Amino acid sequence: MPITGRAWKYGKDIDTDLIIAGRYCNLIDADELGKHAMEDLDAEFAKKVQRGDVVVAGSNFGCGSSREVAPLALKGAGVSAVVAENFARIFYRNAINIGLPIFESPEAAAAIEAGHRVEIDPASGVIRDLDTQKQFKSTPFPEFMQMIIAKGGLLPYVEERLAQRRNPDGTPTNADERGQN
Amino acid sequence: MSQLSNEPMSQIESPSPITRHSSHTGKTFAEKALARASGQSAVIAGQIVDAVPDVALSHDNTAAITKIFRALGVARVKYPERLAITLDHAVPAPTTVHATNHAETRKFVEEQGVVNFFEVWRGICHQVLSEEAIILPGQLILGADSHTTHYGWMGAFGAGIGRSEMAAIWATGELWLRVPESIKITVDGELPLGVTSKDLCLRIIGDLGADGGIYASVELHGGAISEMSLESRMVIPNMMAEFGVKNAYLPPDDAVFEWLAERKVKSQKSKVKSESEIINHKSQRDIQSEIRNGALFPDVDATYAATYHYDAAQLEPYVACPHRVDNVKPLSQVRGTRVQQAFIGTCTNGRIEDLAAAAEILRGKKLARGTRLLVIPASSQVLSDALARGYIQTFVDAGAVIGTPGCGPCMGNHMGIPAPGEVTISTANRNFRGRMGTRDAEIYLASPAVVAASAVAGVIADPREV
Numbered sequence: 001m002p003i004t005g006r007a008w009k010y011g012k013d014i015d016t017d018l019i020i021a022g023r024y025c026n027l028i029d030a031d032e033l034g035k036h037a038m039e040d041l042d043a044e045f046a047k048k049v050q051r052g053d054v055v056v057a058g059s060n061f062g063c064g065s066s067r068e069v070a071p072l073a074l075k076g077a078g079v080s081a082v083v084a085e086n087f088a089r090i091f092y093r094n095a096i097n098i099g100l101p102i103f104e105s106p107e108a109a110a111a112i113e114a115g116h117r118v119e120i121d122p123a124s125g126v127i128r129d130l131d132t133q134k135q136f137k138s139t140p141f142p143e144f145m146q147m148i149i150a151k152g153g154l155l156p157y158v159e160e161r162l163a164q165r166r167n168p169d170g171t172p173t174n175a176d177e178r179g180q181n
Numbered sequence: 182m183s184q185l186s187n188e189p190m191s192q193i194e195s196p197s198p199i200t201r202h203s204s205h206t207g208k209t210f211a212e213k214a215l216a217r218a219s220g221q222s223a224v225i226a227g228q229i230v231d232a233v234p235d236v237a238l239s240h241d242n243t244a245a246i247t248k249i250f251r252a253l254g255v256a257r258v259k260y261p262e263r264l265a266i267t268l269d270h271a272v273p274a275p276t277t278v279h280a281t282n283h284a285e286t287r288k289f290v291e292e293q294g295v296v297n298f299f300e301v302w303r304g305i306c307h308q309v310l311s312e313e314a315i316i317l318p319g320q321l322i323l324g325a326d327s328h329t330t331h332y333g334w335m336g337a338f339g340a341g342i343g344r345s346e347m348a349a350i351w352a353t354g355e356l357w358l359r360v361p362e363s364i365k366i367t368v369d370g371e372l373p374l375g376v377t378s379k380d381l382c383l384r385i386i387g388d389l390g391a392d393g394g395i396y397a398s399v400e401l402h403g404g405a406i407s408e409m410s411l412e413s414r415m416v417i418p419n420m421m422a423e424f425g426v427k428n429a430y431l432p433p434d435d436a437v438f439e440w441l442a443e444r445k446v447k448s449q450k451s452k453v454k455s456e457s458e459i460i461n462h463k464s465q466r467d468i469q470s471e472i473r474n475g476a477l478f479p480d481v482d483a484t485y486a487a488t489y490h491y492d493a494a495q496l497e498p499y500v501a502c503p504h505r506v507d508n509v510k511p512l513s514q515v516r517g518t519r520v521q522q523a524f525i526g527t528c529t530n531g532r533i534e535d536l537a538a539a540a541e542i543l544r545g546k547k548l549a550r551g552t553r554l555l556v557i558p559a560s561s562q563v564l565s566d567a568l569a570r571g572y573i574q575t576f577v578d579a580g581a582v583i584g585t586p587g588c589g590p591c592m593g594n595h596m597g598i599p600a601p602g603e604v605t606i607s608t609a610n611r612n613f614r615g616r617m618g619t620r621d622a623e624i625y626l627a628s629p630a631v632v633a634a635s636a637v638a639g640v641i642a643d644p645r646e647v
Contacts, residue, residue: 017592017611021615021618022593028248040615060391065327089425093342097345154345155349162254162255
């Protein structure tokens with residue numbers, strides 16, 4: 001399923017305090033967080049963002065705090081993907097772990113303009129600017145991360161591993177209640 | 182990258198090609214630490230490993246992590262003895278929501294038998310875990326906090342992770358990590374009077390940018406580093422989080438081993454329950470040599486993606502200007518900027534050495550009219566030491582507010598939120614827009630002496646002139 005949406009364009013070093021301010025970090029619900037996404041950067045964002053829209057930004061997107069609610073807030077606001085020159089490492093991991101698609105492409109990050117219609121094929125990593133018909137390739141994920149993404153994030157992967165440990169040969173057993181095999 | 186007025190003094194050498202066919206190729210600190218943590222004889226940069234952290238750190242976000250953990254359907258934490266939990270981000274609780282989070286954290290700690298739990302009085306996680314010698318050189322600590330890079334001061338591998346990842350560690354005891362490429366920064370020479378490790382960090386981040394160390398492990402070597410006090414060293418890996426790195430490393434020496442051994446003995450004594458346990462106790466000397474044996478050092482022929490060199494003698498006091506940590510200017514260029522609030526504290530610069538530098542400037546002086554000063558010791562130990570040395574009296578006499586040990590207003594939770602239009606000068610590590618709770622406020626970052634001098638002058642000031 002391709003991702004399609006309008007581009008919201010921002011600069012480099014968009015930090016997690018801008019993505020979701022510290023005063024909202026007590027919130028857990030993605031929809032609630034989404035109402036405050038990008039609040040200190042662009043007060044119009046949360047009001048006008050449409051489900052499916054794509055955030056396009058420069059280098060070091062998501063730098064700063066380890067707050068996992070940053071990608072969650074974007075997801076809750078309806079953002080379907082983030083395209084950036086590159087990502088800060090904790091945001092990169094958090095986004096994959098909570099299931100927010102991210103794409104690293106310096107060319108796309110530079111070329112796509114605000115408001116343009118963007119189409120992304122998650123399987124191939126190909127990003128298209130539908131307004132200019134330009135096409136960009138994103139950096140492929142390492143094989144291991146592709147596997148995590150395919151499973152829907154870190155937690156489904158961990159659940160699967162825990163289940164395998166409890167029941168390595170697939171036969172019914174009395175699962176260890178403590179989950180500590 | 183910021184534009185500094187003077188010539189950059191870092192000499193950027195061309196990146197070494199990363200070609201490693203021989204098993205005899207030298208290893209970086211990151212390669213050695215993650216080989217150990219994943220139980221392998223050798224790993225190389227780029228490899229993905231299942232690492233078993235020696236310590237898993239969380240703070241006020243513990244309550245949120247417990248919800249993810251429970252959703253995994255696991256009843257018991259795999260290694261409760263490896264968890265370290267502090268309440269520090271909003272202490273004592275400023276709102277009912279924070280109080281509820283704290284209560285849920287205490288319940289979880291009780292349920293799971295977490296021994297290394299530190300209540301609201303004790304201080305900031307990175308300072309407390311260092312003081313308690315819970316993490317040691319060569320070990321791996323993963324924390325649900327971006328400044329977990331801090332533990333590089335003692336030669337441990339510390340990296341920040343997210344909440345789901347912490348829940349996964351609680352459940353399985355391990356987490357996947359990519360072995361990072363390494364950057365080597367050598368700092369030789371002697372720091373001029375009034376120039377601190379904070380200035381060195383600001384200079385590096387200003388020169389190379391907030392993304393200059395993205396994904397990398399950064400090692401800091403050289404005489405200027407090994408000559409620093411331990412408290413000055415602690416600033417460096419903490420600040421390197423703002424350089425985009427995964428972890429930072431300073432080679433540990435005897436001063437580090439002795440400091441940790443002293444504290445290990447102390448915490449061992451405080452945990453003694455019976456006479457027989459005392460017999461099994463090791464002497465401080467034995468503990469110190471064990472700690473030394475656990476230390477890891479990169480090989481001289483290790484491969485680095487980039488190397489930089491700084492001459493400490495050429496450095497001066499720097500200030501990070503709004504709203505980015507890499508918007509760095511020499512102090513001389515921003516002197517005279519009006520400040521309404523000054524803040525001395527945080528995991529970056531809230532230790533006794535920092536309070537001593539501030540007390541020296543504030544002794545017998547009053548704050549400028551229209552400027553307030555917040556002093557928040559990084560831990561209860563720092564507070565005790567500051568009381569014993571009379572610093573707290575000096576601060577109170579000058580007109581400062583003393584806060585509960587903890588993170589204070591660093592991330593805008595409470596205890597010193599600025600008004601719109603106000604300017605704060607702070608010893609913290611971040612000056613992002615909105616960071617201290619107010620979007621339309623400005624934050625400058627500097628060393629404790631500069632912040633204290635500015636509180637007295639009412640404008641950003643050079644401590645050498647106050």
